[in-house]
Amino acid sequence: MDIRTFDVFDDDLFHSYNQIYRAAELFERPDAPVWSEHEAAVTFRKPDDAEHWAAYAAFDGDTMVGSSFLASPQLDNTHMTWGAVYVAPELRRRGIGGELVEHLVRTTAEAGRPIILAEASYDFARRDDHPYRRFAEKHGFALASTEISRVLGLPVPETQLQAWIEEAAPHHTAYKVESYVGDLPDHILPSFCHVTNQLALDAPTGDIEFEAEAITPEVWRQKEAKIKEQGRTLLTTVAADERGEAVAVTNMAAPGDDPAKVFQWATLVLRGHRGHRLGLAIKARNLLELQRLLPDRRQVWTSNEEHNGPMLDINVKMGFEPVEILAEFQRKLDV
Template identity: 30%
Template sequence: MSESPAAVEIRRVHLEDKDALKQVHELFELVRATETPELPPVPEDRYAGALEHPPPNSEYRCYTAVDDGTVLGQTWVYLPHDENAHYAEIELAVHPDHRRRGLGTALLDHFLRLSRDEHRSELVIRVRAAVEGGPSRPETGARFLEKHGFTKALTEIDRSLRIDAIDPEAEQRLWDASIAAAEGYEIVSWIGRSPEEYVEGLGRIDSQIFAEVPLGELDLRPRTVDADFVRTREDRAEAKGDILVRTIAVHQAGGDLAANTLIYAHEGEEHAGQAITIVDPAHRGHRLGLLTKLANLRQLREHHGHVTTIWTGNADNNANMVAINDQMGFRPVDALLSYQRKLDV
């Protein structure tokens, strides 16, 4: 097999190309096992599911660097539309045995051309980094991006929680204190599709995410989330096999949906992902973030006892949510650094 990047062809992977998707999965898993073995594996069918069912008003694309029929590198591209049609984000991976041969540069150059063709002015690539007390992480990805004009724009800390490691008495104390602080609010939990009476409120509170969550230097603009968006997102989750485990807080006097938290679980998988937790600014100060997360944890235990570990990520300067996660027992594993580069398009 040639070692020259000149022999490598950049190909777009389509949904019907099962062999290419299999190689994409194998390469991502090889890189994960080599560099970040503490992170949970991603099942093979998750890649086809993402291509076929992207988030509402966005798309995923996958491009591979192929030499003699073998995938040696790849990019996973996220292209939002509507409010964030200026933005593009990729995950870039190169086979550990084929690095320092120009493959990463060839894939990055392809991404730059694609971004210009798509009129994307803000480009983001994310890499892993070590945190104090956590496992080591290679620094080559960050150095590579800095060499090519990218600068660090956001640091998120990924944390994990072993459910069986939580002290029941400590959890009960947190629950009792949160219930006392949340007088006047009703906690409602469900699994799967949202009851119709809460869909509009979910859209309203989720529309606040990009305005309220710390984003560092990233220019992600508030998006409009209406009832159709909420239902489309649930349709996508069902099609991908995601199990939506959700808890909200409702203000009893006004009926407003005041807080929302969500966990993504999968049948037969031990690892689950904690998605966004948000509290409406008008209802903060009542420990609703902690209370909804504790209630959702109880619901997860009751209905999906096969889950052993929950993963979450927060901006390093999101002090309130970091404090909540610390109280629940989440512990840092590593950092996810978003590197940004601006383009004139």
């Protein structure tokens, strides 16, 4: 078996790569959210100054039998990588996945990075002994953080969304809540980036130690261009202070290739501005804008570290239901 990079612009090879990914992700999880082939292709083909994405595949002769990727931050957290391996269910237990993992580990070490991260989703009932966890531990990874994936069924009655907005409003009269579809306006972008950069520091991350991100307005514009090329619709709501600067942000992405799902991305309120119900206010407002713009969507997917009490409280209040474990694993390397 040979593990190597391949030409991600070769449509036939990339189709094989993506088919293995989909088969692995949907195994025993038929409703799991997955990237479309187009979304994945844009991720690997379009340059990204913030993160380098490398695709690898395992070949038995000319046949692709496994796939993997390794993402390497370029502006911050340059001491780590994060990756994943995929093997179709019918080809498992042949050592393919193990060789792919060790290839990612070697590649990380050769880059001088002492930490590699990986994640896996599985049922609550097997959180302590699921085969994915045992596989990770066999290859030297330790469980470092546990998130809970949750799903909100849509639509939420607009009267309920308005009620949450009105419930929060008396607590943040000094702030202005604004919503945007697609690209953010120039005036809010620097402060939006500042808030976004704090997420890795302020949100619980278990035993994983992150640095603050270093996203700049220029880098975010690059991300917006990639999001649009992937066919996703980005919805963002911010709370701005009296200076007009964002102090709380939330955003969601609606994929063009999956007309039912929406993905909740970041939500964060800066520490000095907490206690004003801004988290509830911006999440309810963003959901209201989503349902007005895309009324046929049926699910919002999100995940939070299981000890992130304030955000879990908001998600439970809004009706998000737990569906599975999202386990984060870490392996420390001698480099």
